[in-house]
Each structure stands twice: as structure tokens, then as C-alpha cells.
Amino acid sequence: MKDIIQEIINHPSNKHHTQKGHTPIFTAHRESRIVFIGQAPGVESQKTLTSWSDASGQVLLRWVGLTQDEFYSSKKIALVPMDFYFPGKGKSGHLPPRKDFASLWHPKIFSRCPNIKLKILIGWYAQKYYLADLCKDSLTNTVKAYKEYVKMGYFPVPHPSPRNNIWLKKNPWFERDVVPALQKMIKKYLK
Template identity: 40%
Template structure:
């Protein structure tokens, strides 16, 4: 049920329920810290960012993409922080709402599966006006594209024209992908201009 069919108190209650979620503390593999779900949602939003999961800096701030990855993502999109953090325009719904912790090698762990299983489908019903969705990384691409996912992020992003403008498939804007970006110059020359046009159109 969308907000158009429901009510603002219902929407507010739903968001409060998600923010209070502690499902991953009950699992065999609990979070290494207290849950702090981070997302940005408003029923008037027309652009959706579907990422992976918050990093440690975002876990500390409680606000999506308050890190160098966010700076790069906003540059890719061609929008200011003011627009990016305007929930009535931009929704940010990662596959996992809480920072999942680090692997032994120091990389972020994958998004917790509990989040998408428990909350994702219902949360998206509160976003009836989305025109374009940015799918960042393999987890978001697999979930949203289903059989359209090519098995690898690189193969999927290379096929970006097949999904645009409804979806834009992107690698994660982390510094860890600097080498990937250098090897795939078409991402900057071909994909980013179309992404920026689609973002402006969705927000218009």
C-alpha cells in the first residue's frame, strides 16, 4: 500500500518501526555493534538511490553517504548536497540499513540479508513517484534487475543502456574502484552524461 492509499501517521509509524529494527541481533551472526538503520525516504521523492549498506562513517553520522563515496556519487549525479539530502526529492534505500562490520581484510562485509527480506518490498511501496533508480553495486542490481543482472557488476554496467533511463547501474563510488574507473573510461565519457541528464529529468 502506498501513502496515496494510506496515511501520513501510517508512514511515520512504519519509518519509526524500521529505525527501531533489531532483527540482526537475533541471528546466529549478530552485528558487531548496536543497530542504527540509515535510510532516507519521503513519498514525494522522484529519484531513488539503491545502494549496498552504510559504511562506518555513515553509521557514526546516521546520515546516508556522509563519506568520500558520497562526494563522488554526488559528482557522478551532478547535484548538490542540498538536493541530495532533500528527502522529498531523493530517496536513499540501501540493501542493508546498518553498517555490517568489516571482513578480516578490512573491507566492508556484505549487506545483511535480514533488511531486504524484512523491509524492502514494503518500503518501496511508499515511493510511488520514483522515475529513475540508481542501482549501486551487485546486491542492489541483483535484487532490482533479477534475471537482467549479468552475473557481474562489470558486465551489468557495460550493458547500462539496456536498463536506462528507468535504472542506472553503477559500480560503488568507493576509492576501492579507482582502478576499475581508470580501466573503463567509457563510464565517465558515455554513461555519466546520460546519468546526469536522467537525474535532472527525474528531479524536474
């Protein structure tokens, strides 16, 4: 992966980040069986150089039923967002990941991870990219239909941001029904 990391750092589209001393934030291993694909690192992740090192990460760990040590130390887990750099802030939260980023780098990274069995698609950006026309009309309906996607190796979930607490309150079925199914799949692939 070191050669891919260097290629990402040297790519002209990342010059702005490289000049600021930012490094691409993702982890992947040949042994990876599960990949978590979120939007992009947040400010805290950019500072700590660790994916999901903020309040969203704590919620995600609860949803997936893993400790920090299990989540970050297992080579069976890859953390590969749609963009490897914090995209900046917009009017209503973080800016979206750059549109061409995942299509350029994900195939290169995943070609080195032949054992991936499950891609957990965190949020609408990852779901739209990977599921494309198979997405339902909304994130809510896509997540509700998770069983359809599991057969294809995908598991859609909402973004665990505290900004989504209202969504979670309106959709109690997610934590009641979907989270246990997600935890069961994760245990299966981490054995």
C-alpha cells in the same frame, strides 16, 4: 515512515544494532522520484546518521551532478540501501548487506513512495537483487548495458568507493559515456 522506522528498530534481527544505539539509515518520501540503492551505510554514515557522508558520497555526488544540498534536501530523492545498518568489516572491505534485509523492508518503504521513476543501483549487491537474472555476467557488463535497464526504471552504476579507482581507470567509458547519461536522467526526474 515513522511507523516503518519503529518497526525496523524493534525487529529482532536488528536487536544488536538497537542495543548499540544505532538507528536505521535511509530516507524516503512520498514525493520521491529517484531512489539511490547502495550496499549499506559505512562507518562514517553510521556515526553521522547520514547516507553517503564519506569519500564514496563525494564521488557519487560528482557522478550525479548534484550538490550536497540538492542531494540531501530534495524530497524527490530517496536513499534506501540494501541494509540500513553498517554490517561490519571483512577481510577486503565492508561485509555484505544481510541477505533478507531488502526483501523485508524495501517493499514496505516503496509502497509509500508511489512516484518513484528511477532506481539507481549502486554496486553489484543492489544490481543482483533488483535485476536478478537480467544481470550480465559481471558488474562491468551490467553497467555497460545500462540502456537496457533504463527502460525498466533502473540505472546500474559501480560503487563509488575509492577501492574502485582501479576499476574506473580500466573502464574510462563509464565516466565519459555513462555518467553524462545518468546526470541527464536525474535532471529529467528532478524537474
